[in-house]
Amino acid sequence: MKKIIELKNITKSFDGQVVLDNINLDIYDNEFLTLLGPSGCGKTTTLRLIAGFESPDVGDIIFLGENINNVPPYKRNVNTVFQRYALFPHLNVFENVAFPLREKRVPKAEIESRVNEMLTLVALNGFEKRSVTSLSGGQQQRVAIARALISSPRVLLLDEPLAALDLKLRKDMQSELKKIQKATGITFVFVTHDQEEALSMSDTVVVMSEGRIQQIGTPVDIYNEPENAFVADFIGESNILDGIMLADRKVSFSGHVFDCVDFGFEKRQPVDVVIRPEDVDIVSEEKGMLKGVVTSVTFLGVHYEIIVDINGFKWMIQTTDFVDVDEHIGLYIEPDAIHIMRKSQYSGMYGDYSSFSMEMDEIGVLEEEVMEEVLEEAEVEHGE
Amino acid sequence: MGNKNMAARRGSLIQRLCLAPYSVWAALFIVVPLIFVAYYAFTDNAFNFTLDNVRRFFTATSNVTDEAGTREVHTYLLIFMRSLKLAVISTVICLIMGYPAAYIISTASARTQKIMIALIMIPMWMNFLIRTYAWMTILQDTGIFNGMLGLLGLKPIHIIGTEGAVVIGMVYDYFPYMILPIYSVMAKMDVKLLEAARDLGCNSFGVLRRVIWPLSLPGVFSGITMVLIPSISTFYISQKLGNGKFYLIGDAIEGQYVANNLHFAAAIAFILMVILLVCMAVMQRSANRRAAV
Numbered sequence: 317m318k319k320i321i322e323l324k325n326i327t328k329s330f331d332g333q334v335v336l337d338n339i340n341l342d343i344y345d346n347e348f349l350t351l352l353g354p355s356g357c358g359k360t361t362t363l364r365l366i367a368g369f370e371s372p373d374v375g376d377i378i379f380l381g382e383n384i385n386n387v388p389p390y391k392r393n394v395n396t397v398f399q400r401y402a403l404f405p406h407l408n409v410f411e412n413v414a415f416p417l418r419e420k421r422v423p424k425a426e427i428e429s430r431v432n433e434m435l436t437l438v439a440l441n442g443f444e445k446r447s448v449t450s451l452s453g454g455q456q457q458r459v460a461i462a463r464a465l466i467s468s469p470r471v472l473l474l475d476e477p478l479a480a481l482d483l484k485l486r487k488d489m490q491s492e493l494k495k496i497q498k499a500t501g502i503t504f505v506f507v508t509h510d511q512e513e514a515l516s517m518s519d520t521v522v523v524m525s526e527g528r529i530q531q532i533g534t535p536v537d538i539y540n541e542p543e544n545a546f547v548a549d550f551i552g553e554s555n556i557l558d559g560i561m562l563a564d565r566k567v568s569f570s571g572h573v574f575d576c577v578d579f580g581f582e583k584r585q586p587v588d589v590v591i592r593p594e595d596v597d598i599v600s601e602e603k604g605m606l607k608g609v610v611t612s613v614t615f616l617g618v619h620y621e622i623i624v625d626i627n628g629f630k631w632m633i634q635t636t637d638f639v640d641v642d643e644h645i646g647l648y649i650e651p652d653a654i655h656i657m658r659k660s661q662y663s664g665m666y667g668d669y670s671s672f673s674m675e676m677d678e679i680g681v682l683e684e685e686v687m688e689e690v691l692e693e694a695e696v697e698h699g700e
Numbered sequence: 701m702g703n704k705n706m707a708a709r710r711g712s713l714i715q716r717l718c719l720a721p722y723s724v725w726a727a728l729f730i731v732v733p734l735i736f737v738a739y740y741a742f743t744d745n746a747f748n749f750t751l752d753n754v755r756r757f758f759t760a761t762s763n764v765t766d767e768a769g770t771r772e773v774h775t776y777l778l779i780f781m782r783s784l785k786l787a788v789i790s791t792v793i794c795l796i797m798g799y800p801a802a803y804i805i806s807t808a809s810a811r812t813q814k815i816m817i818a819l820i821m822i823p824m825w826m827n828f829l830i831r832t833y834a835w836m837t838i839l840q841d842t843g844i845f846n847g848m849l850g851l852l853g854l855k856p857i858h859i860i861g862t863e864g865a866v867v868i869g870m871v872y873d874y875f876p877y878m879i880l881p882i883y884s885v886m887a888k889m890d891v892k893l894l895e896a897a898r899d900l901g902c903n904s905f906g907v908l909r910r911v912i913w914p915l916s917l918p919g920v921f922s923g924i925t926m927v928l929i930p931s932i933s934t935f936y937i938s939q940k941l942g943n944g945k946f947y948l949i950g951d952a953i954e955g956q957y958v959a960n961n962l963h964f965a966a967a968i969a970f971i972l973m974v975i976l977l978v979c980m981a982v983m984q985r986s987a988n989r990r991a992a993v
Contacts (some may be wrong), residue, residue: 367899368896368898368899369898369899388898388901388903389895389898389899390898390899390902390906392902394899395899396895396896396899398892398895398896399892400892402890402892402895402896403892403896404893404897405893405915406914406915415897415900415910416900416901418910419900419901419910420901433883459710463900464899464900466900467900529964554713573762599979
């Protein structure tokens with residue numbers, strides 16, 4: 317596969333704050349690459365460097381073998397779909413899409429046919445004369461995509477393009493974007509903080525945190541073989557435990573020795589162990605490798621999500637078998653369900669699922685003291 | 701449903717109460733005087749209806765003598781055209797200076813923006829007459845400006861009493877009214893739109909021509925209106941800086957008023973107002989048409 321863009325040793329700071337710290341990344345022809353990470357991880361800055369809105373403090377941006385550090389945005393064969401679309405409010409749909417062609421003084425007839433072609437691609441025929449401010453979010457999104465694609469760029473940059481859409485529309489646009497990428501063969505570089513979106517759309521996922529690339533890989537690799545605790549925690553749910561490698565393919569954690577498939581570690585090397593909630597089998601207490609008590613059960617349709625207390629560490633397990641709160645159960649873990657990671661700066665940062673509940677996940681964790689205060693106040697009011 | 705309606709109605713009641721002082725003010729000091737102007741314009745000294753005043757504006761003639769000799773001219777039409785010419789020149793100069801300035805200020809850091817805007821507004825806090833007098837001392841033949849030219853070994857230039865002096869005065873006095881509305885539109889412009897234009901193939905000039913200019917047009921139109929209208933009807937600047945040689949339409953109104961020709965003064969004011977209203981309507985129309993494209 318051909319490399320289109322290479323980022324080499326890129327470092328970038330704003331006001332003394334390091335935003336990107338020695339980034340190295342190759343982007344290949346015709347791939348759907350996603351930059352994934354929490355806000356402030358540097359993913360948008362990476363995108364803006366490729367677009368040409370920022371230039372690196374250190375390092376090189378190579379486009380098809382040529383250094384483009386000092387090439388202004390309008391001379392780069394790269395276009396951007398902005399987060400809030402950035403459509404020109406003084407132009408109608410047709411003129412927004414035709415904008416880049418008018419700049420290049422393309423003949424009228426050709427503009428007409430190419431704009432129509434683009435509007436067909438994004439299913440907006442008949443909207444030519446409409447004002448962009450009268451369009452819904454999804455329609456504005458399509459105009460932005462058509463406008464960015466009409467000059468046939470080698471690379472399309474998408475900065476959280478779906479963040480402003482509601483869930484249903486977002487799902488539709490995800491598959492549509494994927495379709496457009498396949499149809500046009502243009503390389504997409506997609507920025508998102510939504511791990512599900514990243515996994516479902518991408519050929520390659522680049523997980524970023526604190527200005528550094530944590531892992532580059534296919535969605536399956538990233539999910540099954542996370543590089544460190546950050547990646548394991550950010551992508552999907554995971555139980556992350558402290559463990560010790562006893563020998564190749566032998567690891568000890570939670571007071572039990574397990575067979576696993578990982579090797580190449582030193583003897584007695586401390587490691588992080590990841591076990592995905594769906595990879596744990598629930599068995600009777602006697603048959604279990606680990607024993608614990610169920611502390612909560614949530615029905616989610618396809619499965620139950622249960623929290624199990626094992627020696628004080630709360631595990632999350634997804635199962636289709638019904639168990640009850642306070643039930644004593646055993647856990648059985650296959651060797652290939654255990655993934656071993658080297659210790660990193662992120663080790664021990666994520667803890668267990670003791671504070672987990674669906675609601676708290678959404679509103680942010682309330683501190684226990686605050687919670688108690690609220691409850692007490694409620695009681696007092698009730699008493700009066 | 702009832703709640704929502706109630707809230708809306710209460711909101712509008714409060715709004716109406718808040719508006720009341722201004723409504724009274726506007727009725728007493730804007731609407732009533734306008735009616736009086738119209739009433740005086742179409743009546744004679746005995747308050748009988750007449751079109752004579754209006755007719756006089758368009759037909760009155762006088763003899764003008766200059767290098768080319770003596771000829772007969774339509775007095776008030778000539779004065780009006782002269783006012784219009786000076787006002788248009790001043791407005792164009794304000795726009796040419798104000799637009800780039802507004803753009804540069806809007807791209808500066810927030811702190812710099814505040815300082816620059818303050819610097820532009822500070823002269824407005826000084827009395828209009830004092831500012832004009834200041835320009836007299838600067839521009840007169842033995843004034844500061846010519847003094848500086850002398851220091852540079854250049855010959856003094858006769859400025860005071862020329863049309864140039866009047867234009868300088870107008871530009872100085874009305875410049876803030878051009879720059880502020882343009883600046884306020886530009887400061888609100890979404891930076892992402894400018895980035896999008898660069899991303900889609902525009903160099904700096906292209907961004908200016910295809911995005912910044914069209915989006916700043918509302919500011920440009922209100923700037924033009926706010927400079928053109930006061931400068932077309934000014935009389936004080938022309939008297940002081942033009943040495944009274946350039947009789948403008950504002951001077952004509954004042955002159956008739958002072959001479960106790962209230963009805964004809966009202967007629968000139970009325971005609972001027974109608975012409976300005978028509979100009980503004982045409983401009984607004986073309987602005988709207990541009991916005992709709």
